[in-house]
Amino acid sequence: SQKIEQNSEALNIQEGKTATLTCNYTNYSPAYLQWYRQDPGRGPVFLLLIRENEKEKRKERLKVTFDTTLKQSLFHITASQPADSATYLCALEVNNNNDMRFGAGTRLTVKP
């Protein structure tokens, strides 16, 4: 069956450290993968997209990797801040038409 799994429901780290979130998938062959941030009571907000032919993508303090052999994406936030505390969702493209399926998310808490 098809699965999208994100590591542990919650991740707690100290301010200034690097947060690393994992997204693993099974029985999908996405042409690209996206990461979103969701705050309580709000809709998700698009952060980054990485295509299958890209190994790594960066945007400010964010870095995403995509390994199609391992079927895994890693999402890094460097120099984390309490304001980075949120739930982060990975999403895979399916059906070659911008149709996306989401993982359950990882709730990140950055402590001062």
Added chain:
Amino acid sequence: NAGVMQNPRHLVRRRGQEARLRCSPMKGHSHVYWYRQLPEEGLKFMVYLQKENIIDESGMPKERFSAEFPKEGPSILRIQQVVRGDSAAYFCASSPSMGTGIGYTFGSGTRLTVV
């Protein structure tokens, strides 16, 4: 640009009533997606629509649920004869018609409570 507008923000219905959730996509976006989210859970895909067409409804329950995106006006997600298990947050997202790999723009959601 007002973004994706969903209304109502909160909706309370008694069991057996109908719920109608509305979504106006961003200006210029012709693709609409509906997702359902339970507390502490991820987004569950329901349906993907373009103007006047259903592209993918593989996530829609077979009964009581329907969706439309008419030529004019917002997209509507309709739930007939609601039951307690329908209580959830329903999110709508939109994307432009051109290009792939473009991130979705989400609305703030409609929180449905069935009492």
